[in-house]
Amino acid sequence: MSDCLFCNIAAGKIPSKKVYEDELCYAFYDIAPQAPVHFLVIPKAHLASVSEVTEENGAAVGHIFAVIARLAKEMGLESYRVVSNIGEQAGQSVPHLHFHVLSGRDMTWPPG
Ligand code: 5GP
Ligand code: ZN
Numbered sequence: 001m002s003d004c005l006f007c008n009i010a011a012g013k014i015p016s017k018k019v020y021e022d023e024l025c026y027a028f029y030d031i032a033p034q035a036p037v038h039f040l041v042i043p044k045a046h047l048a049s050v051s052e053v054t055e056e057n058g059a060a061v062g063h064i065f066a067v068i069a070r071l072a073k074e075m076g077l078e079s080y081r082v083v084s085n086i087g088e089q090a091g092q093s094v095p096h097l098h099f100h101v102l103s104g105r106d107m108t109w110p111p112g
Helices: 005-010 059-075
Strands: 018-021 025-029 037-043 080-083 099-103
Touching (some): 037 059
Antiparallel strands (some): 025 037
């Protein structure tokens, strides 16, 4: 989607601090980190949120979780949280599916 912020970041049209990239996904550091380590992993194909994941397009999500596990190991993250906000009330501000990976500080449960 040409007017989507994260589609443009994945395409390199808007600069970002890249963590990892392959044919299906793009990972980059969050511009407003909420933990000492905070990066986002997004599918290159536009989906608005988890609410649009189906059996047909869901392979990218499985792939993203494998990428997150690999990156976390490579970064030496022993404990981390993966979060995806769906909809405004849950805190979603960018309508392109993304998984936050947060690490490096104590975290509370339940989240606010
Ligand atoms: P959400 O609020 O939708 O769960 O998460 C969106 C995240 O994207 C936020 O944590 C926000 O800081 C981050 N973000 C918004 N705009 C940009 C940007 O232009 N570049 C980067 N790297 N992160 C962004
Ligand atoms: Zn998009």
